[in-house]
Amino acid sequence: MAYLSGNSFFVYFLFTIIFGLGILHASAELQRFTHTPKSDGSLSFLVLGDWGRRGEYNQSEVAFQMGEVGEKLDIDFVISTGDNFYDDGLTSEHDPNFEESFSKIYTAKSLQKQWYSVLGNHDYRGDAEAQLSPFLRQIDSKWLCLRSFIVDSELAEIFFVDTTPFVQEYFTESEEHNYDWKGIYPPKTYISNLLKDLDMALRESTAKWKIVVGHHAIKSIGHHGDTQELISQLLPILQANNIDFYMNGHDHCLEHINDTKSPIQFLTSGAGSKAWRGDIEETNRKDVNFFYDGQGFMSVQLTQTDAIILFYDVFGKVLHRIISSKELRSSM
Template sequence: MSDRDMVGRREFLAGAATLAAGATLVGRTPAQAVPVAEGTVKFPFPTGRRVRVLVTGDAGTGTRTQWAVADAMRAFHDREPISVALGLGDNIYEHGPDSAADVQFADKFEHPNAGLDFPWLMVLGNHDNSSVLAGDGGWLLRGNAEVEYHADSPRWWMPSRYYSVRIPEHNPVVEFFVLDVNPLAAYVPPMFSPYWAADGQFMTEQAAWLDRSLAESTATWKIACTHHPYLNNGPHGDAGHYEGLSIEPINGVHVRRFFEDHVIGRCQFVVSGHDHSLQVLEPTVTSKGTRQIVSGAAAKTVGAEPRFTTSAGHAAVFENYHELGFMVLDLTEDAVDLRVHTVDVATGAGTEAFRRRLA
């Protein structure tokens, strides 16, 4: 075991003990949201009725591939200003941050995204919650450092582990529901506290909040933002069949049930990362008309991984497993238009690979 893994194991056990002893709940739910620190000025949310959304995920490597995609996003933003971004998890590879003061926030978020000066609605991913092994999702307390970072960054928006944002605030065109299903999807399921269990306090409160928030929302478009997808043609697979496994709960069966009980048929779109690919799937009877979009190719491509295969075979209007890229959603009261841009690593140039009106 490496030194980093040994440290990770000690921190994991210490974190579990702290939670068992009654650690603070600040930032875990919208009711305990982290306030913005004095002296920090957040980039403002748009107030108009046309909203241009950058959709990107699995970016936080700090490598030249992340910088190449960021270069292409900057070039797009210079031509067509972006209103807000969705950062769909795995924000800090490979193990997540050690604290809210971790230099990785600068190296893997602030510096690569310089000039992309608008709010970034951030989602927690499995790598952001690593314990012993990178991406195992087994130390959920680690993700709280990303919530705490909300206090100090003009760009980074994550006041709690799950939350919603209406744009504009009054009579909204869109409401984004940022969800945290990591307790249900962890490769190392929560063992030390019932708080994180599938039927525990955290997920029960999140489900009740989501049901209430969706019922009260007056937004024309309701978009669920998650790291783990509900449907996925890439190798990570669908919820309930993650990694092609039949072993519960690590196959994501609880994730599937959460989506089906609280999201599907209530939101027009689910946008996710996790799979390092670009996918625009067709809505189905099973998904109750909700369309799954996967944008997780901001720094890595799944097609470059050993033994790459696609999986479920869901009908798709666009799929790309071999190129880096990002997506852009243009939202008005009357329409949703999607563009997919692929990126050349060598030059940082983006190319529009797909365009479609989705609604």
Template sequence: MKKLLLLLLTGFVSFSIYSQEYLAEEKSGYREGFIPELKLLDKSLNFVALGDFGRFGQYYQKPVAEQMGKAAMTIESDFTVCVGDNFYPNGVQSTEDHQWISSFENIYTNMSLHNDWYVALGNHDYRGSIQAQLDYTKVSRRWQMPDKYYSKTFDLDNGDKVLMVVMDTNPYIDSYRKPGMMYENIIAQDTLAQTQWLTETLKNADEKVKWKIVVGHHPLYSGGKRKTNPDTIKFAERFAGVFDTYRVDAYICGHEHDLQIIKPKGRYTTQFLSGAASEVRPTGKTEGTLFAESQAGFMTFSITSNKLLVQVVNHEGKILYTTEINKK
């Protein structure tokens, strides 16, 4: 009888503890911390992409960060991609700059976002210390910027691979080569060396690489504020053909504070512009526009051997657009 009472008491205590934990999760919103409308692919490589974000939590940064966490939880994100302009208005000055806390660590707090963040440099980052952002790689568990430009290869479930190349697009922008806050950083960069590295990396990719993705800050095309800007036009003239030649499937960028997907007729590469993680500006269409919205948000990417699925999510968790690239 005593043993039976002990078992009943033990079961009641265990159930009570479980109930308290369940209620705590309900109260915290954990069990509501998903976006069930997001499509899921079986055995896929998954990541979230954002840009132009570091604004001390202001504008839409906090609500976007909240939905990013939910999206990353839903798709079981493997990592995060940042396309630059990580800290407004003038970058960071050191690894101890408070903006690491106020614009990054204290904003992206969901546990699903505590994985690797592969980060590119934007023009506002060039106003501060580039070296500080490189050095923070050694400070932070998740911040990954081993160099101003670098590459990373990921394995897919069937043995195929994904090559991701992160560019530093800033030195290629002619208007930045004028005296000003960025000038000293810009003129210190060797564009010939980076271009050679880029082409060799794309050309000599592992034979098992099924997908090639390039990440950079500046867009090839835009229907937004910089649609006819000479910097945009010249950047496309310099790199659109290179990306086509080496069969780059996706170019992920920002700079424009909106959400756009563009694939001009005759081009191989699709551009995914995700620069609306904080401030938002009006946008529009251009040749090859598949999607354009002036809303705060981000994009999710899911990749299998034969499919690349992209979903555009706004700051309220609404799916704005979904598209796929398919391969045999």
């Protein structure tokens, strides 16, 4: 179960009220949540992205397999890498799409744990702040979505980053899509504050495992490919602070790519519903360990010495396995 540490509950309460009124602008303060690990100190969770389609495009089938794996691993929580509701986010905090695409789909007992979620670009096309509203937690207590925040579970610290405002094209394609930028302007200030706060939090972290989660891929061979704004602005901070994994969605696939300049491993889990066969942009990159162009999800198991990460397809079959050791820092 997730708890707000210290006096953070009161701060978070005030933050959500002020934020909901639109008074805070260009703020990227990282809220911190404490999530107690298992009694043996280990941690396990599932990672899913790009899913909310009222059960269609195999969303329900993926949800079923998540429930099976979640029970087997006795997961502590679930991470959503964004694009939570298609096609254009939620219209308001009263939008029935919230329950039709979330509460009524992920019904397995093992999935009734805390869900930590970030916003994707499709979420910004609706009422982005609706997904951040505490009112949704009254409808379904397992839902928790903020722009950027930290989950501290002693063994690991997970840093959630709001990546959509980094992408310049979203600010210039207004004729095709409308984006809800309330609370973001001016974007340069927002991004600067976010990067500063993230860098400080990462430098101060003493966790055994440091994981960063965003919606957009830093590196991908899928439809959208590498996100150049993240390569130039976010990646240097991650490299300087020796993070272990960057996890994202956006491309509707599963993939595992190595960083050529650091031990960081880039893990895409954006296959929660709609996916396209053959939707691959590059095929000859030497840093790519695994790519799958179908629906599925990812599991993560952490101990003091090892991380075991598995990718599953829509039938629950294990497609790819990563084993990373803190001593050897190797994967296979």
